[in-house]
C-alpha cells in the first residue's frame with residue numbers, strides 16, 4: 001500500500017535533479033523521460049507528486065493514471081541520483097520504483113489492473129511460470145543433467161532459463177558441475193520467482209510464489225542458492241525477506257559472484273581463447289537493485305583473449321534494457337523498443353563485437369532490438385560466454 005511510503009513521498013524536495021536529459025551529458029537519467037516529451041508524470045518527480053496527490057486525497061486512481069504507472073521500468077536510475085538522501089547511510093529517501101509499485105498494488109485492489117497484466121498474473125497463478133509452459137520442462141532439464149532434487153547448492157533456473165534461453169541455464173549447470181559445486185535442482189517444484197508479479201503490483205501472486213519456493217528450497221536442504229537470472233536473484237535475496245518479514249535461512253548468489261570467487265582463488269580454468277572485444281550491459285536488478293557491479297566484469301576480464309570495453313553509461317549509471325520486468329515491454333512495446341535502441345547504440349559506439357549481460361531478460365530484449373536494427377553485434381549471456389571459454 002502506498003500509505004507505507006507516506007514518509008518517503010514527503011521527502012521529495014522537488015529539486016528536479018531527476019529531470020536531467022541524456023543530451024545534457026548527464027548519465028543518470030530516466031529512460032522513460034527521454035522518450036515521453038519531458039512530461040513530469042513520466043519520471044520520478046512527477047510520479048512522486050502523483051503519489052503525494054493520492055495520499056492527500058487530491059487525485060484518484062483512474063485507468064489513464066494506471067497507464068502512466070505501468071510505463072515505469074522500475075530501473076532505479078532516478079533512485080541512484082536522487083537529491084534527497086538519508087545522511088546516516090547515504091541512501092536515497094525517495095525510492096520511486098517502490099512508490100510506483102505500491103501505487104500499482106493499490107490500483108489492482110481497486111480493479112484497475114491493465115488487461116495484459118491481469119492475463120500475465122493469471123498465467124503465473126495457474127501454470128507457476130511466466131510463459132504458461134509445462135513444469136515438465138524443468139523435469140526434463142533435471143533428467144538431462146542428472147540433477148538431484150536435494151542438496152546444499154541448489155540451482156534456480158527461473159522461467160527464462162527453461163522456457164526461453166535454455167542455453168543460459170544449461171551453461172550455468174555445466175559450469176557448476178565442472179567446478180565441483182554438485183548442484184541440485186528443484187525441477188517441477190521450482191515455481192516462478194515472482195519478479196514480474198511483485199513489481200507489477202500483484203503482491204498476492206508474488207507471495208504465493210515466494211512461500212512455495214521457500215518451502216521447497218528448505219525441504220531440499222539448500223544452503224546456497226545459485227541463479228543466472230538477475231530478476232530471480234534480486235527477488236529471492238531482497239524481496240522474499242520483505243515478504244516473509246524475516247531473514248532467509250540460506251545464501252543467495254548470482255553465477256557471476258560464484259565465478260568471480262573462483263577467479264580470485266585462481267581456480268577458474270579456461271581451455272579456449274576468445275579473441276573478441278566485449279561490452280557488458282548491467283541488468284538493473286543485478287546492478288542498481290542488488291548492487292553487483294564488479295563480479296561480472298572480473299569474470300569477463302579473466303577470459304583469455306577478451307578485451308572489455310565499457311559503454312558510456314555503466315555500473316550505477318547504466319541504462320535500462322527497456323524490458324521493465326516485462327511489463328513495459330508488454331504494455332508499451334514502442335516505448336520499450338526506443339529505450340532498448342538507445343542501449344544498442346551505446347553498445348555499438350564502443351566498437352565491441354559482442355554484447356553480453358548477466359540476465360536472460362535483458363539479453364532477449366537487447367537481441368530483439370539489436371537484430372531488428374541490424375546492429376553489428378553478437379549477443380550472448382555471460383554463463384554461455386564463460387562455458388564456451390571453458391570448453392564446456
Ligand code: SF4
Nearest residue numbers: 012013015016018082
Ligand atoms: S531527485 Fe529526488 S528529491 Fe529531487 S525531485 Fe527527483 S525524486 Fe524529488
Ligand code: SF4
Nearest residue numbers: 030072073075076078
Ligand atoms: S525507476 Fe526508472 S523508469 Fe521509473 S521513474 Fe525512475 S528512472 Fe524512470
